[in-house]
Structure formats: C-alpha cells, structure tokens
Amino acid sequence: MTLTAMPRTARMVVPSALPERDRKPECIPAGHLKGKRVGLRRDRFWVSWDVITDEWAKLLEADGASVVFWRAPIGKGSEAIAAGGADFEEFLSSIDIAVIGLCNCGSCSMWAVHDAVGALEQGLPTVVVATEQFEPLVRTLAKQSGHLQVRLALLPYPLEGQSEDYLRGIARQHYSAMLDTAGAVRR
Amino acid sequence: MTAQTAVATRLDLSEDVATFTREALSRGWGDGLPLIPPTEELVAEFVASSGLDAASSLGRLYPSGADCTVELLAANAVMAGASPVAMPLMAAMVSAAADPRFDLAGINTTTASVVPAFVVSGAGRHDFNIAYRHGALGGAVSAAPAIGRALRLVMRNVAGQVSGETSASVFGNPARVAGLVTAEWEEQSPWPSLGERRGFSGTSVTAFGVLGTANIIDTLGTDGAEIVEVIGRSLGYMGNNNMDKGSSFAHQLVAVNPIWAQKIHATYPLMEDVQERLYALSTVRIEEFPASMRDALVERGKVRDGHVWLMDSPSDVSVIVNGGTGNLHAVMLPGMSNLLPVTRGISPADCSPRP
Numbered sequence: 001m002t003l004t005a006m007p008r009t010a011r012m013v014v015p016s017a018l019p020e021r022d023r024k025p026e027c028i029p030a031g032h033l034k035g036k037r038v039g040l041r042r043d044r045f046w047v048s049w050d051v052i053t054d055e056w057a058k059l060l061e062a063d064g065a066s067v068v069f070w071r072a073p074i075g076k077g078s079e080a081i082a083a084g085g086a087d088f089e090e091f092l093s094s095i096d097i098a099v100i101g102l103c104n105c106g107s108c109s110m111w112a113v114h115d116a117v118g119a120l121e122q123g124l125p126t127v128v129v130a131t132e133q134f135e136p137l138v139r140t141l142a143k144q145s146g147h148l149q150v151r152l153a154l155l156p157y158p159l160e161g162q163s164e165d166y167l168r169g170i171a172r173q174h175y176s177a178m179l180d181t182a183g184a185v186r187r
Numbered sequence: 188m189t190a191q192t193a194v195a196t197r198l199d200l201s202e203d204v205a206t207f208t209r210e211a212l213s214r215g216w217g218d219g220l221p222l223i224p225p226t227e228e229l230v231a232e233f234v235a236s237s238g239l240d241a242a243s244s245l246g247r248l249y250p251s252g253a254d255c256t257v258e259l260l261a262a263n264a265v266m267a268g269a270s271p272v273a274m275p276l277m278a279a280m281v282s283a284a285a286d287p288r289f290d291l292a293g294i295n296t297t298t299a300s301v302v303p304a305f306v307v308s309g310a311g312r313h314d315f316n317i318a319y320r321h322g323a324l325g326g327a328v329s330a331a332p333a334i335g336r337a338l339r340l341v342m343r344n345v346a347g348q349v350s351g352e353t354s355a356s357v358f359g360n361p362a363r364v365a366g367l368v369t370a371e372w373e374e375q376s377p378w379p380s381l382g383e384r385r386g387f388s389g390t391s392v393t394a395f396g397v398l399g400t401a402n403i404i405d406t407l408g409t410d411g412a413e414i415v416e417v418i419g420r421s422l423g424y425m426g427n428n429n430m431d432k433g434s435s436f437a438h439q440l441v442a443v444n445p446i447w448a449q450k451i452h453a454t455y456p457l458m459e460d461v462q463e464r465l466y467a468l469s470t471v472r473i474e475e476f477p478a479s480m481r482d483a484l485v486e487r488g489k490v491r492d493g494h495v496w497l498m499d500s501p502s503d504v505s506v507i508v509n510g511g512t513g514n515l516h517a518v519m520l521p522g523m524s525n526l527l528p529v530t531r532g533i534s535p536a537d538c539s540p541r542p
Contacts, residue, residue: 008203013230014196015216015262016344017253045433047483074435074525106355107293107525108433110250114292137296137355141250144347161479 021146029183030097030125034064039095039124041115042071048159048167049102049129055171056099056178063186068095072115088115092122097182103130103138104159113141113150120147127182131157153178194242195258200224211266216344218336218364225262233261236271237278238534245278246285249292251347255281259345260337267337270330276315276392279531280305280338280368283394290526294396295348299428300360301523303338304367304397304440306507308382311390311533312370319370321511324400324442324518325362335366360399367397369509375445376508377452384458385530393530395440395505396523398428403517411454414447415461418517419468422504423497425476427521430495432483434524438503441465442518444510462501469504470494 030036038060040053057067070091092098098119103109112128119126130138132154142150155174159167179186201207207224211217223229234241234257241258248255257274260281264274284291284303294301307317315334318327325332342348350359373380382391405417422439423430429437443451455461473481473490481490489495498504505528510516 008201009199010202010224010226011197012200012207013225013227013258013262014198015225015259015266015340016214017195017256017259018251018345018347044435044487047432105433106297106299107290109355110292110296134355137353140353141296144251144353 021144023148024120024146026149027120027147027151028123028125030127030179031183032185033060033179036065036096037068037094038065038097038099039068039070039091039119041091041098041100041112042069043102043108043112044071044074045108046102046104046160048162049104051164051167052155052159052171053099053101055168056175059172059175065097072111088118092119092124095124097184098124098126099129099178099182100126101129102155102159103128103134104157105134106137109134109137110141113138113145116142116150117145117147125182125184127151127153127178129153129155129178131155131159133157151181151183153181195256195262197227202226215349216266216340218339218343220336220364222266223268225265229265230258230261233264233271233274234258237261237274239278245281248281248285248341248346250296250353251345253345253347255285255341255345260341263340263344264337267333267340269333269337273315273330273334275533276307276311277334277337279392279533280334280394281341283392283529283531284338286529288527289394289396289529291346293525294523295342295346296353296355297523298355298357299398299523300356300358301396301398302360302362302367304362304395304520305335305338305369306381306393306395306440307368307370307390308373308380308387308393309390309533312373317368317370319372319509321513323369323372323509323511324367331368332365335362335368336364338366339363362399369442371507372445372509375448377448378458378508381505381507382530387530387532390533391530392533393505393528395438395520395528396526397440397520398523400518400520403519404515406515408447408450408514411451414451414517415455415464416468418443418519419465422465422519422521423469423471425471427497428524429497429522430471430489431524432480432487432489436499436503437522437524438505438526438528439465439469439498439522440520441504441506442510442520443506443508444512444514444516445508446512446514447517448508458506459501461506462504465504465506466498466501469497
C-alpha cells in the first residue's frame with residue numbers, strides 16, 4: 001500500500017491589498033444644454049484634442065451653451081499642481097457640465113480620469129472622452145475610484161497627427177454622440 | 188509620523204512551492220516565476236528586520252491608491268525570494284516610489300516602457316549585496332534581482348499594475364520582472380556619490396523612472412572631452428520621450444565605467460561641469476525633425492537656438508560610476524516624461540510617508 005503525502009498548509013499573509021472602493025452614485029445627466037456652462041478640459045499632450053475641443057466649443061455655443069476651457073498642468077514635483085490645485089477647483093466651480101479628455105495614452109488617461117473623478121465628486125454631470133484603444137483602461141481606472149458606470153464618449157484612434165480638416169470632421173461627426181453620452185438635451 | 192492601516196488578510200494555503208505558485212497565479216498575485224509561500228512566520232521575520240511596525244504605511248501606490256504597509260511589502264518580498272536583511276532598503280524604495288514627485292500613477296499606467304530603477308549609494312551597498320562592478324545593471328550574482336522582484340510584485344499586488352488592464356505599456360520592459368537595482372562603485376569614482384550629491388551622507392537609494400538601457404560605445408575613448416561628447420550626442424536622439432511635444436521634462440541617467448570616469452574627471456573635475464556639457468550636447472537640430480512635428484515642438488517651448496533641447500537644465504541628468512573595468516562602454520537610461528528622481532535615506536524614519 002502506498003501513502004501519498006498531502007501538501008501541508010500554513011497560514012499565509014495575503015500579498016495583495018487592492019482596496020474595495022465604495023460604489024459612488026451614478027453621474028447625473030447633463031440635461032438641457034441651453035444656458036449651461038460647459039467646461040472643456042484640455043491637456044498638454046494632444047494637439048488633436050485641442051482641435052476637437054475647439055470645434056466642439058463652436059457647436060456648443062451654437063446650441064446655446066457657453067464654454068470654459070481649462071488646460072491641466074504638469075507639476076514639476078508638485079502634487080498640488082499635478083492634481084490641478086486651486087486652478088482646477090476654480091474651473092469646476094465655474095461650470096455646469098464637465099467634458100474631460102483626452103484619454104489617448106496610459107498616463108494621460110490616468111490623469112484625465114483623476115480630474116473626471118474630481119468633477120463627479122463635485123456633483124457635476126461629467127463625460128470622459130477617450131479614443132477607442134483606451135476604453136478598457138479608462139473603465140478600469142474609473143471602477144477603481146468607485147465609478148462603475150462612467151459616462152464615456154469614444155473617438156476613433158488614431159487622432160494625433162491627422163490633418164486639422166479631418167479632426168474637425170471627426171469632432172462634428174461625434175458631437176451628438178458625446179452629448180447623448182453626457183445625457184445632454186439640445187432643444 | 189507613520190500612518191497606520193489595517194493588517195493584511197490571512198489565508199490557509201499550501202506550503203509546497205509549486206502548489207502555492209499555481210494558487211497564487213490563479214489569484215493574480217504572481218509574475219509567472221516560482222513564488223515562496225509568505226507564511227506568517229516568514230513575513231513576521233521580514234517585518235522585524237525592517238525596524239518598522241507591520242501596519243505602518245510606506246506610502247500610497249497608484250493606480251490602485253492602496254497603502255503599502257510594511258507587512259504587505261514583507262509578504263511580497265518573501266514571495267520574491269529576497270532576504271530579510273534587505274527590508275530597510277526595500278522599505279525606502281517603496282517610500283521613494285510613492286513620493287508624488289515620482290508620478291507612480293503615470294509610470295504604472297503609461298503606454299511607455301518605463302520602470303523604476305534604483306541606485307543604492309553608501310556603505311549599505313555591501314550589506315545589501317547590490318552589484319556595482321561587472322554586470323552591475325544585470326547579470327552579476329547579487330541580491331539585486333530578488334529585491335527588484337519584490338518591488339515588482341508590490342507594483343502588481345499593491346499598486347495594481349496589471350499589463351493590458353491598468354497598464355497600457357505597449358512593450359513592457361525586461362526590468363518589469365526582476366526590477367533594476369544597482370549601486371555605485373564609489374571606491375573607483377572620482378566624484379562624490381550620487382546619494383551625497385543629493386544631500387544624503389549615509390546609505391541611500393534613489394529612484395529613477397527609466398525607459399530601458401542602451402549601450403554607448405567609444406572604442407577610441409582617448410580623453411574625457413571626447414567621451415563626454417559621444418555620451419552627450421547619444422543622449423539627445425529624436426525618439427527620446429523628452430523630445431516629444433507631450434513631455435514637459437524628464438531626467439536622464441547615465442552609468443559610466445570607472446576607467447572612463449577617471450578620464451572624464453581629468454577634463455571635468457567637477458560633476459557639475461560634466462552635467463553642463465551633457466546638457467549642451469544633447470540637442471537635435473529642429474530641421475532634422477519631420478516637418479509635421481516642428482510646429483508643436485516650437486509651440487510647447489522645446490526649441491531654442493534652432494535646436495530641440497533634451498534637458499531644461501544641467502541638473503536634469505545624473506551620472507553614476509559603476510560597471511566593470513573593461514572600458515569602452517557607458518550606458519544611458521533615458522528618463523520617462525514628467526517625473527523626478529527621488530532619494531531616501533535607509534532608516535525607518537526616512538521611510539515614513541511625507542505629509
């Protein structure tokens with residue numbers, strides 16, 4: 001008769017500590033656009049996003065909204081500046097709807113989601129804008145902050161390096177879808 | 188004061204390495220290599236060696252935003268095969284990586300191939316058995332791979348960096364498995380150590396965000412001026428992250444062999460002079476860039492005197508002395524955009540999160 005030794009067990013310290021986040025309330029819809037102040041968050045990475053937001057600004061104004069631009073800074077060693085600081089708080093307090101982009105790389109997605117969470121926690125209707133390649137990353141990062149159902153508008157990839165005419169066309173083509181994602185009503 | 192957080196969860200699992208490794212992989216804790224089971228007894232030994240409380244936080248790690256406690260570091264260090272002796276060093280490494288100046292959120296989520304690289308300075312190099320001679324950046328038998336792997340497992344299990352999920356890194360990096368931990372051959376260096384230059388007189392560790400290693404060869408290497416010219420011209424290349432319009436700043440790291448260090452020192456006695464020269468040499472003429480890039484580079488302020496500048500100032504490059512005496516080579520470790528190197532002294536007080 002052969003005895004097979006069973007592997008011994010021992011009490012292990014679990015090496016993982018990914019925090020359980022409280023599920024945050026769902027983002028409220030943007031509602032009627034007319035008379036609202038729409039904040040367009042730009043970054044220091046993507047020239048294409050500047051063109052698209054420039055085109056969206058014209059369309060938003062044509063729909064009766066006003067537009068506030070804010071460019072996220074890169075703080076050389078300053079956590080406060082990297083997080084936006086007082087300038088970011090002022091931006092959030094000056095708008096009714098936040099359009100946050102552009103998630104088009106890893107670190108820029110991280111910071112865009114970071115700023116979107118800041119807007120959501122102020123209770124602002126918020127739509128995050130990403131290129132298609134980065135949808136899974138953005139959803140994962142938003143979930144880690146407790147926002148399971150982030151409003152995410154997608155643009156085609158790649159955008160950077162495309163002609164201005166092409167980008168303005170993409171902006172016009174995706175404008176309605178972005179507003180639908182935000183829960184905005186044009187009329 | 189060190190923040191306190193909850194103790195880690197416990198589970199009863201197999202002590203057999205192969206069985207535990209399979210279980211750990213199924214739970215997302217592993218990197219594909221065998222893992223040593225982190226029993227309570229082993230983890231307690233590692234915690235004791237740190238000189239810190241098990242529940243002390245070494246800092247918050249991103250993208251998860253989880254606090255890395257000493258106990259969590261210890262559990263990952265056991266799994267990686269590190270020695271408990273290295274706990275004070277590893278605690279300082281985690282603390283440095285958690286510093287906001289290091290932008291771990293960007294490092295761990297970016298499409299780039301960046302990885303934290305750690306340079307140990309001071310007498311502790313010997314105690315911790317970190318390689319600094321031949322094969323200093325990888326290949327020498329030392330404690331560095333296990334220490335580096337411990338930090339990589341922390342990034343996976345605490346910071347939540349998972350390829351293809353939270354990490355968009357297109358290629359990753361070989362150093363994302365066993366890390367990149369090295370030291371300086373201070374006895375052969377004509378300059379003060381990196382740690383001393385950064386204000387730490389004892390043993391310290393400096394974290395850099397690097398995009399890999401690339402060899403720089405000069406088989407003539409007749410004098411320091413020529414060697415520095417070859418290094419400086421090599422540093423400034425068109426595809427360097429900090430020559431992209433999206434990068435505001437980056438810090439470059441250069442490892443110089445001891446023979447070259449002496450030659451360079453004969454020409455440039457002060458490290459500041461070496462840095463000044465590398466700063467001036469690492470530029471690329473704007474005309475060499477594709478036309479589609481030029482306007483954006485000008486608009487983002489990266490062009491001066493008709494050149495795209497790799498660095499904002501001479502302090503944006505660090506030079507260390509290590510490697511073998513085979514001469515002929517230096518190594519550049521191009522820096523990731525928008526983060527700064529961070530140094531920590533190796534003592535419990537230095538590992539506390541900063542306010």
